[in-house]
Amino acid sequence: MRRPRGEVVLTSAGDLVVMRPKRFELPWWAVVLGLIGRWSWRLTWWCLRHPITTTLAVVAVWLYAEFGWAGVVVPLALAAMLAGVWRWRHAASWWAWCGGPLLGAFRQVFVYRRTWREAMTLCGLSRKYEHQIVLPKLLSVRCDEALDVLAIRMVRGQNPLDFQKATANLAYAFGRRHARVYSERPDDPPARDGRLAWALRLVDRVRYRDRPTVVYVVLVRTDALRKLVKPFPVAELPDFTKLPLAMREDLRTWHLHLLATHVLIGGATRRGKGSVLWSLVRALAGGISSGLVRLWVIDPKGGMEFAMGRPLFARFACKSFEAMADLLDEAVTVMRERQGRLAGHVRVHTPTTSDPLIVVVIDEMAALTAYLQDGELRKRIAGSLGLLLSQGAGVGVLVVAALQDPRKEVLPFRDLFPTRIALGLTEESQVDMVLGDGARDRGALADQMPRWAKGVGYVILDGTPEPMRVRFSYISDDDIRQLATTHPAPADAADILAQVRRETAPEPVRPPVQRRTSGPLLPDSLLNILDQDNRDNGGAS
Numbered sequence: 379m380r381r382p383r384g385e386v387v388l389t390s391a392g393d394l395v396v397m398r399p400k401r402f403e404l405p406w407w408a409v410v411l412g413l414i415g416r417w418s419w420r421l422t423w424w425c426l427r428h429p430i431t432t433t434l435a436v437v438a439v440w441l442y443a444e445f446g447w448a449g450v451v452v453p454l455a456l457a458a459m460l461a462g463v464w465r466w467r468h469a470a471s472w473w474a475w476c477g478g479p480l481l482g483a484f485r486q487v488f489v490y491r492r493t494w495r496e497a498m499t500l501c502g503l504s505r506k507y508e509h510q511i512v513l514p515k516l517l518s519v520r521c522d523e524a525l526d527v528l529a530i531r532m533v534r535g536q537n538p539l540d541f542q543k544a545t546a547n548l549a550y551a552f553g554r555r556h557a558r559v560y561s562e563r564p565d566d567p568p569a570r571d572g573r574l575a576w577a578l579r580l581v582d583r584v585r586y587r588d589r590p591t592v593v594y595v596v597l598v599r600t601d602a603l604r605k606l607v608k609p610f611p612v613a614e615l616p617d618f619t620k621l622p623l624a625m626r627e628d629l630r631t632w633h634l635h636l637l638a639t640h641v642l643i644g645g646a647t648r649r650g651k652g653s654v655l656w657s658l659v660r661a662l663a664g665g666i667s668s669g670l671v672r673l674w675v676i677d678p679k680g681g682m683e684f685a686m687g688r689p690l691f692a693r694f695a696c697k698s699f700e701a702m703a704d705l706l707d708e709a710v711t712v713m714r715e716r717q718g719r720l721a722g723h724v725r726v727h728t729p730t731t732s733d734p735l736i737v738v739v740i741d742e743m744a745a746l747t748a749y750l751q752d753g754e755l756r757k758r759i760a761g762s763l764g765l766l767l768s769q770g771a772g773v774g775v776l777v778v779a780a781l782q783d784p785r786k787e788v789l790p791f792r793d794l795f796p797t798r799i800a801l802g803l804t805e806e807s808q809v810d811m812v813l814g815d816g817a818r819d820r821g822a823l824a825d826q827m828p829r830w831a832k833g834v835g836y837v838i839l840d841g842t843p844e845p846m847r848v849r850f851s852y853i854s855d856d857d858i859r860q861l862a863t864t865h866p867a868p869a870d871a872a873d874i875l876a877q878v879r880r881e882t883a884p885e886p887v888r889p890p891v892q893r894r895t896s897g898p899l900l901p902d903s904l905l906n907i908l909d910q911d912n913r914d915n916g917g918a919s
């Protein structure tokens with residue numbers, strides 16, 4: 379029955395319904411034509427956006443029309459064989475150009491799109507606007523051997539922090555344990571060289587352009603860090619800006635930029651702090667034997683951690699706290715001498731054999747700063763450490779320290795360490811204490827490390843605020859013994875502490891090397907002691 383236009387009608391269920399007047403009615407053929415036009419436009423637009431898929435589909439149809447099934451199956455089999463050989467011969471380029479894009483396209487459609495609405499809604503990332511649900515848009519999925527990288531356009535009114543807060547939920551929503559949220563593309567543009575480099579760089583400028591509305595969610599598909607990481611090869615000439623220490627989640631190597639920085643390693647007991655320190659020693663070994671680096675090591679646990687590598691160290695204190703305080707004082711003396719010599723000439727010290735990089739390695743720093751009962755000695759140590767941490771980096775006197783408890787009472791100068799590494803920790807709050815405020819919210823779940831994750835930790839990469847999960851190489855006792863035999867510190871790195879009889883450990887046999895030719899490394903008083911000792915030993919150096 380036709381009702382008068384605009385009439386208010388009472389339905390049988392007792393609801394009032396307003397019948398709005400129809401302004402005009404389209405004939406049915408116009409509706410059908412409209413729908414056909416709309417879908418044709420959508421198809422054309424899709425083909426334009428996916429030229430490779432479209433071309434492949436057209437070629438497949440043509441081959442089928444010309445040669446039947448054989449025309450499709452034979453090229454497919456050939457392509458699969460070619461891809462297999464490619465993968466076998468050069469896995470990296472295969473993942474970049476073939477496996478990664480194909481897997482990404484597959485997972486975008488069949489894994490992420492399928493559950494997108496549900497996942498976004500239940501993770502609290504959908505919004506309501508004008509009575510409609512608005513969802514973040516999945517733009518693309520890139521895969522590599524271990525990770526899925528999702529580029530997502532945020533809803534207006536959202537920022538990357540909203541996603542970072544939901545990091546763990548997002549990981550579990552897509553059936554993964556680990557996820558990380560980046561506000562910028564997590565990978566850097568590749569270095570380009572060759573004749574076409576300029577063109578590729580132009581393409582990279584577009585691909586890697588800043589996109590403030592897009593957030594990147596990295597989901598760990600295959601946890602590469604479950605496997606033990608083998609020690610990295612020892613470089614005879616270490617690059618202090620790029621020391622290989624650990625494996626990253628994306629199977630690449632994580633490098634430590636050691637030059638002009640101090641490093642703090644926080645981790646609960648038995649979490650692998652030793653492997654971080656030994657990975658660093660191994661990465662520096664080439665420089666140790668050639669005289670570019672000197673390790674001054676303090677091991678308050680009586681030498682349990684470091685005594686095995688004794689020949690690698692220029693100085694070593696493990697028993698007497700006075701000797702440890704002396705060592706730090708001497709480091710301050712070297713720092714002061716360098717400041718006087720370099721001021722006005724350079725701003726950052728460059729290590730040479732005559733003026734080597736001095737790395738003061740301290741295992742369990744709390745033993746010196748908090749647990750030491752002698753108050754006077756504790757103050758002396760705190761004074762030297764404060765000076766080294768605030769002024770030593772630029773003149774090549776660096777501190778690398780490990781500790782279990784990162785509270786301010788235990789380590790008052792925590793903030794003076796520019797580079798931090800968090801291994802497994804016991805409390806949520808400790809994560810931010812080690813890595814800096816907000817690190818846990820950005821995905822550094824160091825307090826949730828499973829028991830197997832020894833030597834696994836979070837680091838902050840240069841230039842990005844988001845933490846990265848890595849596993850440090852495992853250096854066995856045999857590796858340490860071998861390293862100590864192949865890369866001992868040279869003879870002119872004599873142990874002053876052993877000479878003054880504070881420490882009872884005997885000075886190891888050192889291989890002879892040429893004495894430096896220029897630039898005093900130490901004040902004259904200390905150099906005299908060294909020279910005196912060498913003469914006493916019958917010129918062993």
Ligand SMILES: Nc1ncnc2c1ncn2[C@@H]1O[C@H](COP(=O)(O)OP(=O)(O)OP(=O)(O)O)[C@@H](O)[C@H]1O
Pocket residue numbers: 606607645646647648649650651652653782832833834849850851852853
């Ligand atoms: N990178 C690693 N990969 C695999 N296992 C590791 C790794 N690092 C350490 N481990 C294992 O974890 C255990 C503890 O390691 P380690 O002694 O280095 O920890 P720690 O944090 O220095 O302990 P502590 O607090 O007692 O000094 C050892 O049994 C070691 O074999």
